[in-house]
Amino acid sequence: MRQLNTLNSIKPGERAVVESLNSTGTMRRRLLDIGLIKNTEVECVGRSAGGDPSAYLIRGAVIAIRSEDCNNIIIATN
Amino acid sequence: MGLTSSSTGIKAVDSGLIIKKQSESDKVVALAGNPNVGKSTVFNGLTGMNQHTGNWPGKTVSNAHGYCKTKKQSYVMVDIPGTYSLMAHSAEEEVARNFICFGEPDAVVVVCDATCLERNLNLVLQAIEISPNVIVCVNLLDEAKRKQIHIDLEKISKRLCVPVVGIVARSKRSLKRLTDTLDSLSEQKDRVSPLAVKYPDEIESAISVVEKTVSKYIGDKLNSRWLSLKLLDRDESLITEINKYLGDDFLKNPEIEKALADGEKLLSDSGIDKQKLEELIVSSIVTTAEEVCRGAVLYKKEKYDSVDRKIDKVLTSKLTGYPIMLLLLAFIFWLTIVGANYPSSLIAGGLFWVQDRLSDFFHYINAPDWLHGILVLGLYRVLAWVVSVMLPPMAIFFPLFTLLEDAGYLPRVAYNLDKPFKRCNACGKQALTMCMGFGCNAAGIVGCRIIDSPRERLLAILTNNFVPCNGRFPTLIAILTMFFIGASGGLFSSLQSALFLTAIILLGILTTFAVTKLLSKTLLKGVPSSFTLELPPYRKPQLGKVIVRSIFDRTLFVLGRAASVAAPAGLIIWLAANITVGDASILSHCAEFLDPFAKLMGLDGVILIAFILGFPANEIVLPIIIMAYMAQGSILELDNFQMKQLFIDNGWTWVTAINTMLFSLMHWPCSTTLWTIKKESGSWKWTVLAAIIPTVIGILTCILFTFIAKLFL
Structure with missing residues (x-):
């Protein structure tokens, strides 16, 4: 069953598909620029030494995103 | 770190870019690309200069230029800041876009990272929208090979309808392919027009309404399709630049004002507001990039980046x-x-x-x-x-x-x-x-x-x-x-x-x-503002x-x-x-x-x-x-x-x-x-x-x- 959640809910090693972005302004644009649009597959590949931000594999590149920004990224998992 | 004679101290502060041609016949070539794809390495290889290079995004923060000569032609190479897009959301992107758009370069070389080509193509597609003379330069082929990523450059070139050159910027020999392509670019005539991103129908019809009028007034100074889209997008920073470049009265022209109003009405009638428009534009570009790469970029190894991830696990774990x-x-x-x-x-x-x-x-x-x-x-x-x-x-x-x-x-x-x-x-x-x-x-x-x-x-x-x-x-x-x-x-x-x-x-x-x-x-x-940081491959x-x-x-x-x-x-x-x-x-x-x-x-x-x-x-x-x-x-x-x-x-x-x-x-x-x-x-x-x-x-x-x-x- 498809479940909606935020990007924070996936742990290192897990994958999900982007459903929508709730971020606004610059952050929204930046996320779009790195190719984070609907149906993009995202994999969490790790967390930093401090526990936050986390690193995500997005379209072949690894991007670190802070947890409060991840809260605005809605994903779907199976 | 950025510590060379041109980046330390007083010279570190750029005061606007003035391109100095060594002779009138010099061609100006802009080097664009995502951050950290080896643009500076390409630049140094071509010009013999020492722009500082390093493996992290955002190292080049201002335009630098140098000279490069081939048997046929001499070029002024301009290293513009690395950006993910040309939508001018940040100062660097604005510098990059303004140069490609208004700097009148004779060619734009977009340097791409072979290990994540698809994302890099976003920038390529945007550059193609603005400039007719784009060359795609796929760098880091050696790294891609090691990760068993296979790239069919010819297929990509055919799909984009622009020259695509594969190089390993660290090796000088492979750069020759790039300069050869530059040389041949000016000789070619009757070139096929490059691939245009296709937007949803509502946007396309709004674009054509505006473009009809806009093209009458700008001639071939700018790409009228791209400009029309940007005007519909009400891109403030671009409008300021256009006023500078085409004169204040261009946008005050009643005919253009009317065309814009018509186009905007078309959009709002189909329920597309500014945010929606932006999103549709980006999605169309990303989807086009996906299509271009489909079947042309093959990841032969499922876990092609497993070594990087293992190193990351040690270097960034909580414990170590x-x-x-x-x-x-x-x-x-x-x-x-x-x-x-x-x-x-x-x-x-x-x-x-x-x-x-x-x-x-x-x-x-x-x-x-x-x-x-x-x-x-x-x-x-x-x-x-x-x-x-x-x-x-x-x-x-x-x-x-x-x-x-x-x-x-x-x-x-x-x-x-x-x-x-x-x-x-x-x-x-x-x-x-x-x-x-x-x-x-x-x-x-x-x-x-x-x-x-x-x-x-x-x-x-x-x-x-x-x-x-x-x-x-x-x-x-x-x-x-x-x-x-x-x-x-x-x-x-x-x-x-x-x-x-x-x-x-x-x-x-x-x-x-x-x-x-x-x-x-x-x-x-x-x-604290929001933040994204790319972690490049080791x-x-x-x-x-x-x-x-x-x-x-x-x-x-x-x-x-x-x-x-x-x-x-x-x-x-x-x-x-x-x-x-x-x-x-x-x-x-x-x-x-x-x-x-x-x-x-x-x-x-x-x-x-x-x-x-x-x-x-x-x-x-x-x-x-x-x-x-x-x-x-x-x-x-x-x-x-x-x-x-x-x-x-x-x-x-x-x-x-x-x-x-x-x-x-x-x-x-x-x-x-x-x-x-x-x-x-x-x-x-x-x-x-x-x-x-x-x-x-x-x-x-x-x-x-x-x-x-x-x-x-």
């Missing part, structure tokens, strides 16, 4: 991330101290032997004492000291640091340190600017441009000086080795001094955190190249700068130390005047004066102290032991030594750095503050330390 960072720092210091010790005394021995011969020569020709004093004891001796003390540690520290940089470790430092920085309402990229500060604070301050939020950028600018630059390292290392290591040397004492130095750097870092926090609670209030550093480049580019350059300041300073100081007014020299009058205050800080007047006279360059602080002391004494050769004796004779204790190190870590930035701060912040207020904050903290720390030390002695 921070300890490894500290250990690496300490290890680099240890290697520097151990490695520098022997060559340092060797060079000193040689240079002071030369000094003796110079003295002999002056006596032989019966030169007057004052001439010998000024030239040999003033100018030459300070120069010799600066060279022998600075050269060895720099020749070791810089290559080591460059290796880390080349391998891709620095973004991981920013990644690990983001959380503590966020606690101070700042951002992890500040860690990158601090790393640059290790090389040169002025370069670090220019590097602060990688931070998007103006508030966070100012925080990084104001605190950069708490990282000691290479001008202060030798001072710290020299005092450390003199006062806190036994004369015997040995493994234990060198480890001890490396740890000591690490502790001092840590103090600087902690102060950075504290001041950042304080500023963001007072003068620069605000919440790359095997090119050992030989790193060593050669960091020695020739950085070490000798920095040394040259130090020497050019040290030589005249040596002269002036010798004069001040030897011209007497009343019963003492000018220098000792000044020192005496400052002495009471300096004593409060656990220093003496001479040390304080040395710091003041060291304003143009921190490298000369220690030489000034030595010279001032020696004006009274008569030591000709200076090895560590005799130098320590000289200091002790002048009343130094370990408390003085520590206070001098503390004040070296925390006092006003050098003149070049301040000048750069003024340029970058655009305000005297922040410049003055950038000088006052570290000075006050330094003075207070010294006073406090002296007070505490007295309690225990």
Whole structure:
């Protein structure tokens, strides 16, 4: 069953598909620029030494995103 | 880090780009690309210049240009900042877009990373929308091969309808393919028009309404389809530029105004507002990029990046991330101290032997004492000291640091340190600017441009000086080795001094955190902004190249700068130390005047004066102290032991030594750095503050330390 959640809910090693972005302004644009649009597959590949931000594999590149920004990224998992 | 003759100090601040063609027939080529795809390497390979390269995004922060000649044509290559898109959301993107759009380049080369080509194509597609002469240059083919990513360049070229060249920028031979393509670009006629991104029908019809009118007025100055889309998008920054480029009246033209209104109405009728429009535009581009790559880029290995992930697991894990960072720092210091010790005394021995011969020569020709004093004891001796003390540690520290940089470790430092920085309402990229500060604070301050939020950028600018630059390292290392290591040397004492130095750097870092926090609670209030940071794949550093480049580019350059300041300073100081007014020299009058205050800080007047006279360059602080002391004494050769004796004779204790190190870590930035701060912040207020904050903290720390030390002695 498809479940909606935020990007924070996936742990290192897990994958999900982007459903929508709730971020606004610059952050929204930046996320779009790195190719984070609907149906993009995202994999969490790790967390930093401090526990936050986390690193995500997005379209072949690894991007670190802070947890409060991840809260605005809605994903779907199976 | 960005430490070459063009990126340090005064030249670090670009003042707008003026392209200088060497001859009228020169063609202008813009080098665009995502951050960290090796654009600077391509640029250097083509032009033979030394734009600094490194494995982290955002290294090139301003346009640079150089020249490149082929058999058929000569080119002006312009290295524009790396960006993910040309939608001008940040200052760099604006610079990039403006150049491609209004700089009228004859060709645009978009450098792409073969290991994530699809995302890079977003930028390619946007460039194609603006400029008809785009060449796609797929770099890092070797890396892609290693990761078993197969790329069908021909297929991609056919789909995009623009030339696609595969290269390995580190190898010069493969760059020839790029220049050949550049040459043939101008010969081709009747070229197929490149692939246009297809937008949803509603947008397409709005575009065609506007384009019909717009194309009547702009001719072939700009791509009318692209311009129409941007006008519909109401891209403010572009509209300002268009007013500059096409004249104020272009957008006030009633026909265009009407067409725009019609187009906008079409959009709003189909329920597309500004945000929706933006999203549809981006999605169309991303989907087009996906289509172009489908079947043309094959990942033969499911886990092609497993090695990177394994390394990341060690370098950024909760358990080992921070300890490894500290250990690496300490290890680099240890290697520097151990490695520098022997060559340092060797060079000193040689240079002071030369000094003796110079003295002999002056006596032989019966030169007057004052001439010998000024030239040999003033100018030459300070120069010799600066060279022998600075050269060895720099020749070791810089290559080591460059290796880390080349391998891709620095973004991981920013990644690990983001959380503590966020606690101070700042951002992890500040860690990158601090790393640059290790090389040169002025370069670090220019590097602060990688931070998007103006508030966070100012925080990084104001605190950069708490990282000691290479001008202060030798001072710290020299005092450390003199006062806190036994004369015997040995493994234990060198480890001890490396740890000591690490502790001092840590103090600087902690102060950075504290001041950042304080500023963001007072003068620069605000919440941390959002942040994305790319963690590039690790790359095997090119050992030989790193060593050669960091020695020739950085070490000798920095040394040259130090020497050019040290030589005249040596002269002036010798004069001040030897011209007497009343019963003492000018220098000792000044020192005496400052002495009471300096004593409060656990220093003496001479040390304080040395710091003041060291304003143009921190490298000369220690030489000034030595010279001032020696004006009274008569030591000709200076090895560590005799130098320590000289200091002790002048009343130094370990408390003085520590206070001098503390004040070296925390006092006003050098003149070049301040000048750069003024340029970058655009305000005297922040410049003055950038000088006052570290000075006050330094003075207070010294006073406090002296007070505490007295309690225990």
